[in-house]
Amino acid sequence: MHRLSTFLLFNVLACLGQNVQGSYIIHGKKAPANSMQYMVSLQNKWGHHVCGGFMVRGDIVVTAAHCAEERPVRVVLGTHKLSESYMSLDIEYFCKFPTYKSVGFGADIMLLKLSGEVTLSNRVKIIPLPTSSNANLRDGQICSVAGWGQNGTHHPIVDDLRVVNVSILDPQLCREKWGGLPPNVICAGGYNTDKGFCQGDSGGPLVCKGVAVGVVSFNRNFYCTYPDVPNVYTDISKYLLWINNIMNTKKCV
Incomplete structure (x- = not known):
């Protein structure tokens, strides 16, 4: 195995x-002013x-x-x-x-x-980072991801920062859907939902309870019509x- x-x-x-270089937010909204x-x-x-x-x-x-x-x-x-x-x-x-x-x-x-x-x-x-080597996230926890750029596959780039709520996925489920994953990652959004990031919200934070817990890393190819496989973030903790x-x-x- x-x-x-x-x-x-x-x-x-x-x-x-x-495949995640630029910044798409799928089915999100403009970020509120002063946030x-x-x-x-x-x-x-x-x-x-x-x-x-x-x-x-x-x-x-x-x-x-x-x-x-x-x-x-x-x-x-x-x-x-x-x-x-x-x-x-x-x-x-x-x-x-x-x-x-x-x-x-x-x-x-x-x-x-x-x-x-x-x-x-x-x-x-x-923005604060985690304080321990365990992000302590739970399956289904609601977090957010934000970025600039397209808001759909092949859509034109946008000028305003956009944000969308995404839920944390169970790590084992995420590995099964991908057929394996690199170590030290978090999965959230992009699967069993129409919300997530796309090419390339790269580098933006996954924010949970006001803490940056993840860094946008990759999704599958240039496909942004979710649900698909889960979005993957680097686990900052x-x-x-x-x-x-x-x-x-x-x-x-």
Whole structure:
């Protein structure tokens, strides 16, 4: 069974890793004003949104490791509407988790060190991370995910931050539906519901009770007409030591 799972991961999941880069929210709504001020947009040198992310300190953003493939150079923060950019900062350097290879093998998490430190305010805030190595989530628990971009397969990109509620799925059920999964992931939305993320809410947070517990990692191909297989997030609680080491030493470890 272990060999079968490994085979499935290599041949199915490894080829899915590049399918969640951008930002779709399916059957969500515009984010309420003055909410989720921790959200940031990762943008390339042409000023195009490529991934989401979230502030955990005035100079540190958490996002997905595979977002580095889109070559973001700056983050836009302090706004829900990308056409009304409030503030942007260059990315000084990337810190991918050391064992990251592709989303199919897990560890799809990355920290961005910004070129300056933002003064937190009513426009720019941080979101707390889990305090232990166990996220303590329960099957059916309602959480949320947010991002910018398309809100359906092949739909045009949207300008306003959108958010949708999703429910946590039992890990065993999620593994069965996928035929195997990388370690240290959380499943929520995208299955037995018409709500979830799509290409590519990558890097955005899965938020449960005001805490960022997951990072958007992957779904199946470019298919956004749910229900399908569950959406998959990196479990932040399993990477707390690494995150704290970077924040304390101010260098990749």
